[in-house]
Amino acid sequence: MKKVDAIIIGFGKGGKTLAADLAKRGWKVAMIERNDGMYGGTCINIGCIPTKTLIHQASETACLTHGDKDAEKRHYREAIEKKNALTAMLRDRNYHNLADDPNITVYHGEGRFISTDAVSVALADGGTLELTSKHIFINTGARSVIPPIEGVRESRHVYTSTTIMQREKLTDNLVIIGGGYIGLEFAAMFAAFGSRVTVLDNHSDFIPKEDRDIAVSVKAVMEKKGVEFRMNARTESIRDTENGVRLSCHDTEEGYSYEIEADAVLLATGRRPETTALDLAAAKIETDRRGAIVVDSRLKTSNPYVRAIGDVRGGPQFTCLSLDDYRIIRDDLFGNHDRDTDDRTPFAYTVFIDPPLSRTGTGEDEARAMGMDIGVVRLPAASVPRARTLEAPDGLLKAVIDRKTGKILGATLFCAESGEVINLIVMAMKTGQPYTFLRDFIFTHPSMSEALNDLMNQPMA
Structure with missing residues (x-):
């Protein structure tokens, strides 16, 4: 059995970032990934990067094809080729970022626990390897849920x-x-x-x-x-x-x-935490009813040697949170122990439809159901000059404000470039700024961010 300083199962965002950090500190790290098409994790291979690449290409279709069906199909094939080229480049770069580090060994194989501090790896070349460490990190992500519909698994379509x-x-x-x-x-x-x-x-x-x-x-x-x-x-x-x-x-x-x-x-x-092959029982690791690994606020499992990172631990499945999991672990191992999962609210998410839908904090319906004393401001996207120049007038911007303190409780932006603008609201909320901070801030013109001037200046409902 080979002893290493850290074992990371799964080549995802949080795990790969942690591996590079530990290696810089002189740790000997074993990175295990069963699918060589997943180096770099879900985001760059089957998640954020390929989908957003295709969404961008789709947004150009009307301008390039003018409704010609043959042209649409041709543009789609070209978009798939561009997506494939980008993900292949990023996957190769992610692999070499770790594999070329003398302190990191990347094992192409499937890992499973054989005890509380040991993992067996069924290597892709047919061999088997056993590793042991006092620091093991699970970063295996999630998989698509196949619903129990008659004929769903037999269909070719x-x-x-x-x-x-x-x-x-x-x-x-x-x-x-x-x-x-x-x-x-x-x-x-x-x-x-x-x-x-x-x-x-x-x-x-x-x-x-x-x-x-x-x-x-x-x-x-x-x-x-x-x-x-x-x-x-x-x-x-x-x-x-x-x-x-x-x-x-x-x-x-x-x-x-x-x-x-x-x-x-x-x-x-939906997607479900990917734990089926890990044999978590051998490591005495608890899961919840959805199969997610149970962790505390510093991502420690019921096994003191093991932590879980990213989608496999349940909750919102966002790459930015997986990266923040790495930061929490880094602080707990080497820092002041003042970071945990309770420290990162509020955070934002974006749904990349057209226009994109972005949200942070508490919504109006939720706040009213809780009996909170709130004011709500709304602004049609069509009233934003930059939205007009982008020919993207659809949508609605709104924010929920605490009437007593003036603090922003939450916001939803359904408008062009909302994935960028929502971050400004999150920073204002995180730093405790009142809504008037954004109302009176000097933004560049014309920009979607300056819509926050008008949004926060609307009469509260």
Whole structure:
């Protein structure tokens, strides 16, 4: 059995950053990754980078193809090629960033626990290796949930968010099962490429975690761009046909059944922590009912030798949080022990539809349900000069403000460039600034960020 200073299972954002940091400190690090197509983690291979590359390419489609169906399909193939080239470059760079470090050994194989401080690695070349360490980090990410729909596993036309991006032919007619954020991003993307898109959502309320005025605005804009939504839709079976696939569905509110035909089906039904091959029981590591590894505020598991990083520990699945997990571990190992998971709120997220939807903090509906004394300010995106110059007038900006303190409790920006602008609100919230700080700040002109001047100057409702 080989002893090392640290074992990291999974080549994701937090794990790879931690490996590089430990190596600089002279630690001998073993990095284990079972899939050589996943060096660098979910983000650069099957998540943020490839999807946002395709979303950007999709946004250019109308200008480049002018509605020509053959041109749309050609542009889609070119977009897939660009995505593949980018992810291959980033994957290779990520691999060599670690593998070329003399203090890091990258093992291509599958790791599983054989005791509380030891891991067996089934190497891809057929060999087996056993490693031991007092510092083990699990960074294995998450995998797509395959719902128990009759025929779903037998169909040749059903895809996950990973496999559909490997499809080189643009689908003419796409059905997406799941109306969450992943489903919405793919719906917006394929609609922009020219596909007919239908989203089957089993909820009665559209994006139920968002305020109702925001949800109404998002749905209306996406419908205007050609996306059809069917709410209360339960998919009961999937059958391949001569020309594609047929879905049998049931409206759980109205009580009737119907069928939909498509060329392809995308499952956007969530992602689950990837722990199946780890044999966590051998390491006495606890998981919750969803299979996520249970951790404390400093990411320690029930095993004192093991910590969990990123999606595998449950909660919001964002690359930025996986990176912050690394920072918390670094501080706990080498710093002042003043960072933990409670320290990083508020944080923001963005759904890259068109325009993007960004959110931070407490929403209006949530605040009112809690009985908080709040004021709400709203601003149509169409009133922002920069939105007009970008020819992106759709959307709505809003913020929730504590009437007593003037502090910003939360904000939702459904507008062009919201993924950048939301960070300014988060910084104001994090530093305890009142809403008047953004109301009176001097922003560049014309910019989407200066919309915060007008938003924070609106009369409170």
